[in-house]
Amino acid sequence: MLGESWIQPDDLQLVTLEEAASLVGKTTHNIRDYIQRGRIGKYDPEGLPIARARNGELRVSLKELRAFLALVDQSLEKHHRPGLHPELGFYDVPEHQRTKHVHRLHPYLGKFIPQLVEWFLARYFKEDDVILDPFMGSGTTLVQGNEMKMYTIGIDISPFNCLIARVKTAKYDVARVRREILEAERLVSLFSRCLVEPEEQSSPLFRDAQLNDFERLKVALLEECESEYLRTWFAPWALLEMLYYRSLIPSYHYQDLLRVILSRAARSSRLVPHYDLARPKAPLAVGELYWCRKHTKCCMPIEDCLTKIHAYSEDTARRIAHFDQLRSDRTATALQADSRTVDLKSALDTTPLAGRLITGVFTSPPYVGQIDYHEQHLYAYELFGFPRYDDLEIGPKARGTSRQAQREYIEGIAGVFRNVRPLLHQDARVFIVANDRLGLYPEIAARSGLRIVTEFRRAVTKRTEQGDDPYHESIFLMVKDR
Ligand SMILES: C[S@@+](CC[C@H](N)C(=O)[O-])C[C@H]1O[C@@H](n2cnc3c(N)ncnc32)[C@H](O)[C@@H]1O
Structure with missing residues (x-):
């Protein structure tokens, strides 16, 4: 499926067992133990993963080993598995950096961290490039792209998500x-x-x-x-x-x-348990005592x-003041629309990007049957009376994960990329973040006229509102299939 190895020799920093042991302050016995328990991979001197090493051939990746040990130090070892990209876990990035400046203006279930966007934008793009996120959500790509002096365009079906993204990226007094x-x-x-x-x-x-x-x-x-x-x-x-x-x-x-x-x-x-702000099922009564998993004591809902x-x-x-210091003057355009059908060219013709092609995409689509994106902000829709387009959401939780839902999902996501493809530069790079546990993305790529070049894998830790179960996602790099 993949045209190139997802992990480059430079990313690995290959070393022998003895070198690894001395560089991380462990014994070679410790390193062998990590290999035997499947915690770190085995490589040959060229960086290819191997099942069995011939004499003198065995190498480990210093970066992978360090990433694993950083997780052990934080008691997060369960999130590790071999083959994860050593730099994409961002295990050492503290919460206040993950939610820096405007990224924390409003909670949003399913957003990615700005450090992930930054890592890819810094390596694959340059100033003044045009970056599209057709599943903009709360606008993480737009904020990060703007900070890196890139022009950004986001599209989202949910009016409230567009409001959050516009508020984050607006220029203020x-x-x-x-x-x-x-x-x-x-x-x-x-x-x-x-x-x-x-x-x-x-x-x-x-x-x-x-x-x-x-x-x-x-x-x-x-x-x-x-x-x-x-x-x-x-x-x-x-x-x-x-x-x-x-x-x-x-x-x-x-x-x-x-x-x-x-x-x-x-x-x-809301009248909900403190630990259940992300997915509350029903309101509590005013003054109702409940056992609070977050505060480990009896609590009452806020009044x-x-x-x-x-x-x-x-x-x-x-x-807002903090981001104002960091932001650039490049435009960030947030469009409320269905990415499968939006006339992106006409929409851009009214902006400073008229006539320009898109250099790159960085996006995380919804996944099949995981989240209802309108419903998660129901309180905002009820307060402000924004119109709702739930029926146009791709892969909503409400439609489940059946075979039929998966078929619709594949067609929906491929429909988005087919729609925006004519505006992509011939050499555009398309990065798609997805926990593709059902293996749908090879077909999506084929049906979008795109080709998967590389798949990066990462562990997602500190998903505070979504529980702490190990969760891994891929970042697919695709290009136009000429
Ligand atoms: C995983 S979220 C994106 C989160 C984003 N990366 C962030 O950091 O906030 C997926 C988004 O796709 C949007 N979406 C679903 N169907 C869509 C469609 N047909 N057109 C445009 N956006 C859609 C949802 O409203 C949701 O905001």
Whole structure:
């Protein structure tokens, strides 16, 4: 299937057992033990994997050995298996780097880490290249590409994902961002104080021509809330704070940024167990005690939203200011569309990229039957009334993993690459990140008019919201099949 070896001799740093032992401070017996337990691979002096070594021929990869030992040090040994690319685990990258600046503006199940994007963009592309992500999600490729002075285009079917990506990549007046965020936070704090201390209700804040008392304001806010979901998944107190914050948004300039803050706060303020923010099944009752796996004690669900608005307001202003220092002036375009049918050429004709070809793709498509991408942000759809296009999602969880679902998936993903292929430069490199446990990508490549050149493999650790079971993914490098 593969035209070239995925791992280059330079990536391996081949050494003898004795050299390996002395370089990592172990004995040769230790190294043999790792080989016998299948923890690291055996290579010949040219770097080819071998089953049995002839005399004097056995080599190990110093980089692979070091990557394995780094996992052992962090008690993450179970994630390792031979054949993983030694540099693509990013085991030593701490959480605050994985979620640096705008990458943490809003949680998102199924995003990849910026270090992975950076590793490939730095090796295979250069400044001013045009990089496409047809499954943009929360915009990781766009942010990282922009930081590396590349033009980026992202497409996603979910309007809320596009909102997150646009908010992350927009150019801001940083001082104004801070002013607006802190002002909205202050107003919602005053509102919340009035909920606790009735004497505050005479605050001038809540006396205007139409609503001359606080009770009427509350009634008006609740009347505007038609969503059964919001009324059931939030405590009454949290709901009022959210609705009030939402009512403030139209009076600001950076409205989408405030929507992202409110959405992030709402996500954490649902009546759900603290350990189950990613995939909650049903709301708890207000005040219901439950055994919390995250805090290992009895907890109650949160009843307000202000706590989270406080937590995320300053944080957001700081993250925006941080990225502003790093960003380039290259455009980042986020399109809400179905990547199978979007007329990308016309869409780009209205941007500074008119007439240019795409130099590379870096993307992680959905996988068959894993995640419902609209549904994971249901609270945001209910709060802001964005249109939903669930039926156009490729491979959603709701459609399962049956043979039929797999066929549809293959056709869907291949349909995307066939659609964008005419805009790809003849030498474009297409990187696709997927945990292809069903082995569907060779057929997808063939049906897309692409050829798989190389497959990199990596372990994905620290998947905090998705459990800690070992999880491996491939990064396929494909090119146009001429
Ligand atoms: C694995 S996620 C991408 C995550 C992204 N790499 C990130 O870091 O945030 C896959 C994305 O594909 C999108 N998607 C699914 N079907 C689509 C379609 N037909 N057209 C465009 N996007 C689609 C989903 O909405 C989802 O955001």
